[in-house]
Every structure is written in C-alpha cells, then in structure tokens.
Amino acid sequence: MAGKYRLKSGEVPAESFFLEICGLNKAVVELNRVCKDYGGQRALSDISLTVADGEFLSLLGPSGCGKTTLLRLIGGFEDCTRGSLLIDGQAVDQSPPEKRAVNTVFQNYALFPHMTVFDNVAFGLRMAKKPAAEIEQSVAQALELVQLAGMERRRPTELSGGQQQRVAIARAIVNKPRVLLLDEPMSALDHRLRKQMQKELKQLQRTLGITFILVTHDQDEAFAMSDRVVVMQHGQIEQIGTPMEIYEEPVNLYVARFVGDINVLDGVIREQTGPSTFKALVEGAAVSLKSMRPLSLGQPIHLLLRPEDFRLELEQDMAESQDLSAKFQQARLKGTVRRIFYHGATYDVEVALESGARVQVTEFFDDDSENLYFKPGDSVALGWHEGWEVVLPHEK
Amino acid sequence: MKNSSSFRRLLIGSTYFWMAGLALVPYLILLGASFLERGEGALVSSHVTSANYLHLLSPTVFSMALDSIGLAGIAALLCLLAGYPFAYVLAQSSAKLQPLLLLLVMIPFWTNSLIRTYALVMMLKADGVVNTLLLAAGLIDAPLQLMYTPLAVFIGLVYTLLPFMILPLYAALKAVDPRLLEAGRDLGAGRVQNFIKITVPLTMPGIIAGTMLVFLPALGMFYISDILGGARSMLLGNYIRDQFLVFRDIPMGSAASVTMTLAMGLLLLLYHLASRRLGKEMLQ
Structure with a gap:
C-alpha cells in the first residue's frame, strides 16, 4: 500500500486546470445547463460539461441514470429540452445527426446486414461523396487499424461479436470524426475479450487523437480507459474527475459506493484542532481526522475508507510493540475478526467493531509468510493510513 | 410428454392431409386432364394429346396472355406505389394507432370481394x-x-389486392431495426438516402412477397375485369x-391453368436463384 499517491484532502483540480495540465486547452463538446424531458419525465437535469480535445471521457452510472440519453444528445438523436450544446464552439442544437462531426459506435453495433464489411465501413465516406480511390484507401486503413484487413467481403452475420465490434469502430473512425461516441460497446463481449478490447480502444484513441466519450456502467472499464470520469445518477452529474479523484475523493456516498468497495463509518465531530484537522467520535472511538470541508462541532459525519486504506494489527502484537501502537495514535478502533476471504494475491478480512459495525479490510500477503496472518476470533486493532480517510457530512 | 407429441403430430399431420386432399390431388387431376382431349358425352375423352398446350401458343391466346401479364x-x-407509403406510415405510427390502422386494412376482407x-x-x-x-363540384x-375502361379494372384490382401488398410490406418495415437508420444518420445519410440505402434493400423481401401476392391473383381475378371492364379486356383468368x-x-382450361402455375413457379424460382446468386457474389 505504500507509495499510494493521493491528492491532499479537498484538493480537487478545477476543470480548466485539468485541461491545462493535459495540454488540452480546446473544448470540443460543451454542454451548458442542458435539460432533457421525456413526456414530463426529467431524463437529464442541468448538465454542464466540457469535453477537451483528445480526451477520453467516460459517462459512468447505473442503467437509467441518463448517460445514454446524454450520449444521444451529443450524437444528435435527441434534442435538448433546455440549455445549449456546442461542438467545436458551434451551437448544434438544431443540427441533425448527419450534419455533426460526431460518429457513434452503437451498443448492438447496428451494422448494416445487407452490406459487406467494406460497404459498411465505406458508408459514411460515400455519403460524403468522397472519390472511389480515396474511399478504397481509407477503408483499407481503417480495417487495418482494427485488425480486420482481408475481411472486406464478409457479411456482418459471418463475423464474431468481437469482429462485429471492430467493424462498428472502423465504420465510425473512417470518417475522422471530432468526437467518437461509444455506447456500452463492450457489454456484449465476454470478460477476456472485453479486457482486450479496452486496451485496443485506448491504444486506438491515442493513435488517432480523437476525443472519445464512452458510456458504461462498469467502473473498472471507465477507470482503465478514461482520462476523466463523469459519475451520473438520476439524470444528474454527481462528480467529474480523474479516475483517481473519483476513487479517492468521492464527493458523496453515492459516488463512493458506486466505484468499488467502501466502508462507511458513522461519527460526530467533537473538536476542531486546526484549519483542516478535527477530533471526532467514530463508532465509539476517539479519532483525529483531516478534511478540507467546513465541519461544525457536533456535526454527524460519514467516514469513508476503502478496504485497502486500513491498518489492521492483532491486539496482542500491539501490546508488545511500541512502534506498532504509535501507528495507531490518530485512530484505534477495536474489533474481532469474523471471516476471511481469500483472493489469491490479497485476502479480505471482515471485522466486527465493538459498536457492531462491520468493515472489510484488504490485506496483502507478507513477502516472507504464506500463511494468513489473521484468523476468525482474533482481537484486532483497526486504524487507517493518516489522511486517507474521506469525511462527508452525514446523509439521510 | 407422449400425449403432447402425438397431439402435435396430429396437428401437423392434419395440415399435410388438407394440403394433399385439397391442393395436391385436385392439381394432379388438373395436370392429367390437360393432356386429354375434350370428350363428346363425358367431360374428357381418354385420348392423350399435347394439342392443348400447342393451342396456347397460338397468336390470339399468346397475346392475350401477354396483355394479361x-x-x-x-x-x-400501382399497389406497390400506393401500399409502400401506407405501410411506412403504419410501421412508424404509435403503438396505439397501429392496431387501428391495421384494422382499417382488414375491414374490407369482412365483405365478399365480389360484393365489393x-x-x-x-x-x-x-x-x-x-x-x-365531380359534377356537383363543377370539375x-x-x-x-369510368365503367368498362382499363382504368376501372385497375381501380378494381388495386382496391381488392392492396391489403396483400400492405401486410408483407408492413411486416418487412417493422422488422427494420430503427437503430440501423440511426446509424445511417450518424454516418451522414439524410432521410432520403437512408430510405434508399437502408430501408428499401432491407424491405426487399417484403416488396417481392407483396408484388407476388398481388401479381399472381391479378392474373386470375376474372370477375373484376368481367364486372368493371366489360367484355373488352380478356385476362388469363377470364380465358380459363x-x-x-x-x-x-x-x-x-386445365392446360391454361397448368401453364399459368408453371409460369408463376418459374418466376418464383428465378427470384430465388437471383437472390441467392446476389448473396454469393457479395460473399466473394
């Protein structure tokens, strides 16, 4: 766990700052306070988002959170009920999909079944009335890029799911769009193929330098591929940030729970000891916390900790070693090991705290010991690496 | 399990039975009769001949057949031109409206077509x-x-046969994945190009089926040309x-029927071969 980089609490870079550090100053897609209603139902409310040129952005959320609607809005398949949408600085609210420099890889690929692979990929170029020689060359290049050279004469129905997806990608990128929209493109692939396609897509995005906007409900996928992730819920953006920010500095319980395992402990602020340091009572134990948030005395809080954020030691070891107990100065919760879950490189320890709360702790195997260090029934001390905690105001 | 499988066999078997009894056997009788001669007292004589088929090639009958085709x-x-837009609107209309519009297509079937x-x-x-x-409007x-003109015959044929065009077209249009049309738009095709490049090729089976379903009965619907066209236009159906x-x-009459059936069968076979060959060429 050592060497885990983390931003100081609350140090969330502003969007413009992000664009600067990535050398991506130009905005390709801009949404300003966009709303979308379907027959009185609000699908998207007040979405403001800037997508930088060359960026890989993921829209992450459960089904029905509005991420696909947002993608369709950018693609031109839906109109904004309110707000404005700009692509390359031009308002495109009124432009139909065929007039937008945006192409989509559809969830089911939507390949034309009556056309060969070549005709599928050439479709956009033919619509743009490109000369035949150029079309031939561009299609060959695009198929080469997605490793489908030689498949020109096949029909989509003769291809595997992975190959169909490659055709769908080639069909989109051959038009050299400013933005490529990907609507859960990997959802129909099996686990291994999905991992491979993720790598290839990321590689492709680097090669082409095209802005990618990916819709997914898979946190791993979003994190593995994206420069930035937009976490959505109920038609609203909950948080925008780099995968690391989203994971380590979730702005609320929803985001925290959606991206990976997390332990939520309840507590109350007791005392402010510095500009960003507090003393609090968490699950019955007095602890010190760091947070950039303005927290008032007596305020109920959530304390969020990832399973790998914890320190866990046996109580009997603690009694024997001064050095060890020194690491638990800021926080020392008492508990009992309940269960162990073996995962290969790591193992999870389920600990019941004295307060009754249960937490999951991820431990790595020691270099010099192949045995599990903890066993059910052990009395343990639970702390965490200083500053790795996230403090949120208590949510109902 | 055994019960259900024997029940299934009974159902499927009865279908074959009806097909054999009501279609195959009469047709074989027709085929046999077409090679016989007209009888004096009886319906047919037992003398085998191919004269009936040769007579079909005589200029009068042949040109009548061509006119009829x-x-x-x-x-x-005409049915295709009238039916496609209707089927298109039908397939695009809301889920609530579709059954109603389909009902409007079906209602005429409730009345005998002769009466209609x-x-x-x-x-x-x-x-x-x-x-x-028209007189009242001063036009x-x-x-x-109008009566006893080719126009009246066309009106009658289109009116009677239009549902047979609309229904397969509707089925074909419903089967077109709207996401393909979105993909077309996404790739720069306007609505018209989408229609030509995607909708029409994908509904081609429906177009062919509808055309066959209209064309084949139109050859044989003698009463329409009788009633609306008078004696002027002779169709294959009237002739038979x-x-x-x-x-x-x-x-x-049997020879003419058999020839017509063979011609239709040949047409279907040609279509089948053409579509298969087209498919193969695309694969190469």
Whole structure:
C-alpha cells in the first residue's frame, strides 16, 4: 500500500486546470445547463460539461441514470429540452445527426446486414461523396487499424461479436470524426475479450487523437480507459474527475459506493484542532481526522475508507510493540475478526467493531509468510493510513 | 410428454392431409386432364394429346396472355406505389394507432370481394358517386366514362389486392431495426438516402412477397375485369374460366391453368436463384 499517491484532502483540480495540465486547452463538446424531458419525465437535469480535445471521457452510472440519453444528445438523436450544446464552439442544437462531426459506435453495433464489411465501413465516406480511390484507401486503413484487413467481403452475420465490434469502430473512425461516441460497446463481449478490447480502444484513441466519450456502467472499464470520469445518477452529474479523484475523493456516498468497495463509518465531530484537522467520535472511538470541508462541532459525519486504506494489527502484537501502537495514535478502533476471504494475491478480512459495525479490510500477503496472518476470533486493532480517510457530512 | 407429441403430430399431420386432399390431388387431376382431349358425352375423352398446350401458343391466346401479364404487372406496381407509403406510415405510427390502422386494412376482407366489386360499380357508373361528386363540384360538365375502361379494372384490382401488398410490406418495415437508420444518420445519410440505402434493400423481401401476392391473383381475378371492364379486356383468368364454364373444354382450361402455375413457379424460382446468386457474389 505504500507509495499510494493521493491528492491532499479537498484538493480537487478545477476543470480548466485539468485541461491545462493535459495540454488540452480546446473544448470540443460543451454542454451548458442542458435539460432533457421525456413526456414530463426529467431524463437529464442541468448538465454542464466540457469535453477537451483528445480526451477520453467516460459517462459512468447505473442503467437509467441518463448517460445514454446524454450520449444521444451529443450524437444528435435527441434534442435538448433546455440549455445549449456546442461542438467545436458551434451551437448544434438544431443540427441533425448527419450534419455533426460526431460518429457513434452503437451498443448492438447496428451494422448494416445487407452490406459487406467494406460497404459498411465505406458508408459514411460515400455519403460524403468522397472519390472511389480515396474511399478504397481509407477503408483499407481503417480495417487495418482494427485488425480486420482481408475481411472486406464478409457479411456482418459471418463475423464474431468481437469482429462485429471492430467493424462498428472502423465504420465510425473512417470518417475522422471530432468526437467518437461509444455506447456500452463492450457489454456484449465476454470478460477476456472485453479486457482486450479496452486496451485496443485506448491504444486506438491515442493513435488517432480523437476525443472519445464512452458510456458504461462498469467502473473498472471507465477507470482503465478514461482520462476523466463523469459519475451520473438520476439524470444528474454527481462528480467529474480523474479516475483517481473519483476513487479517492468521492464527493458523496453515492459516488463512493458506486466505484468499488467502501466502508462507511458513522461519527460526530467533537473538536476542531486546526484549519483542516478535527477530533471526532467514530463508532465509539476517539479519532483525529483531516478534511478540507467546513465541519461544525457536533456535526454527524460519514467516514469513508476503502478496504485497502486500513491498518489492521492483532491486539496482542500491539501490546508488545511500541512502534506498532504509535501507528495507531490518530485512530484505534477495536474489533474481532469474523471471516476471511481469500483472493489469491490479497485476502479480505471482515471485522466486527465493538459498536457492531462491520468493515472489510484488504490485506496483502507478507513477502516472507504464506500463511494468513489473521484468523476468525482474533482481537484486532483497526486504524487507517493518516489522511486517507474521506469525511462527508452525514446523509439521510 | 407422449400425449403432447402425438397431439402435435396430429396437428401437423392434419395440415399435410388438407394440403394433399385439397391442393395436391385436385392439381394432379388438373395436370392429367390437360393432356386429354375434350370428350363428346363425358367431360374428357381418354385420348392423350399435347394439342392443348400447342393451342396456347397460338397468336390470339399468346397475346392475350401477354396483355394479361402486363395488366397484372401494372396492377402490382400501382399497389406497390400506393401500399409502400401506407405501410411506412403504419410501421412508424404509435403503438396505439397501429392496431387501428391495421384494422382499417382488414375491414374490407369482412365483405365478399365480389360484393365489393359490385359496390365499385355503384361508385364508378355514369350516375355513380364519383361522377355525381365531380359534377356537383363543377370539375366536369358531363359524366366521365369510368365503367368498362382499363382504368376501372385497375381501380378494381388495386382496391381488392392492396391489403396483400400492405401486410408483407408492413411486416418487412417493422422488422427494420430503427437503430440501423440511426446509424445511417450518424454516418451522414439524410432521410432520403437512408430510405434508399437502408430501408428499401432491407424491405426487399417484403416488396417481392407483396408484388407476388398481388401479381399472381391479378392474373386470375376474372370477375373484376368481367364486372368493371366489360367484355373488352380478356385476362388469363377470364380465358380459363370461359374454357371451363362456357365452352366446357376442361382439358384446354386445365392446360391454361397448368401453364399459368408453371409460369408463376418459374418466376418464383428465378427470384430465388437471383437472390441467392446476389448473396454469393457479395460473399466473394
């Protein structure tokens, strides 16, 4: 766990700052306070988002959170009920999909079944009335890029799911769009193929330098591929940030729970000891916390900790070693090991705290010991690496 | 399990039984009769001959057959032109509206088509609804001659056969994945290009099926040309009907029927081969 980089609490870079550090100053897609209603139902409310040129952005959320609607809005398949949408600085609210420099890889690929692979990929170029020689060359290049050279004469129905997806990608990128929209493109692939396609897509995005906007409900996928992730819920953006920010500095319980395992402990602020340091009572134990948030005395809080954020030691070891107990100065919760879950490189320890709360702790195997260090029934001390905690105001 | 499988066998078996009893056997009788001669007292004599088929190649019969095919072809084309937009609107309309529109297509079937053809006479005759309305509107000074014209025959054929065009087209259009049309738009195709490049090729099976379903009956619907066209336009259907019912020449009528069926079968076979070859070429 050592060497885990983390931003100081609350140090969330502003969007413009992000664009600067990535050398991506130009905005390709801009949404300003966009709303979308379907027959009185609000699908998207007040979405403001800037997508930088060359960026890989993921829209992450459960089904029905509005991420696909947002993608369709950018693609031109839906109109904004309110707000404005700009692509390359031009308002495109009124432009139909065929007039937008945006192409989509559809969830089911939507390949034309009556056309060969070549005709599928050439479709956009033919619509743009490109000369035949150029079309031939561009299609060959695009198929080469997605490793489908030689498949020109096949029909989509003769291809595997992975190959169909490659055709769908080639069909989109051959038009050299400013933005490529990907609507859960990997959802129909099996686990291994999905991992491979993720790598290839990321590689492709680097090669082409095209802005990618990916819709997914898979946190791993979003994190593995994206420069930035937009976490959505109920038609609203909950948080925008780099995968690391989203994971380590979730702005609320929803985001925290959606991206990976997390332990939520309840507590109350007791005392402010510095500009960003507090003393609090968490699950019955007095602890010190760091947070950039303005927290008032007596305020109920959530304390969020990832399973790998914890320190866990046996109580009997603690009694024997001064050095060890020194690491638990800021926080020392008492508990009992309940269960162990073996995962290969790591193992999870389920600990019941004295307060009754249960937490999951991820431990790595020691270099010099192949045995599990903890066993059910052990009395343990639970702390965490200083500053790795996230403090949120208590949510109902 | 055993019960359900024997029940299934019974159901499927009875279908075959009906097909054999009501279609295959009569057709074999027809085929046999077409090679016989007209009998003096009996319906047919036992003398085997191919004269009936040779007679079909005589200029009068042959040109009548060509006219008939032309007429049926135009009727099929008119049905396609009228039916496609309707089927398109039908397939695009809301889920609530579709059953209602389909019902409107089906309602005429509740009345015998012969009766509906007589109803058309009421519409088209000199003092019929159409002429009365046009006169009242001041669009014409004298009643138009509509009855006993080719136009009346076309009106009758299209009116009667349009549902047979609309239904397969509707089914084909419903089967077109709207996401393909979105993909087309996404790739820069406008609505018209989308229609030409995606909708039409994908609904081609429906177009072919509808055209066949209109063209083939149009060849044989003798009563429409009888009632609306008078004696002027002779169709293959009329010819066959006359052989059986007027001239009592059963072998001749049978030969004409068999030839017509063979021609239709050949047409279907050609279509099948063409589509398969087209498919293969695309694969190479």
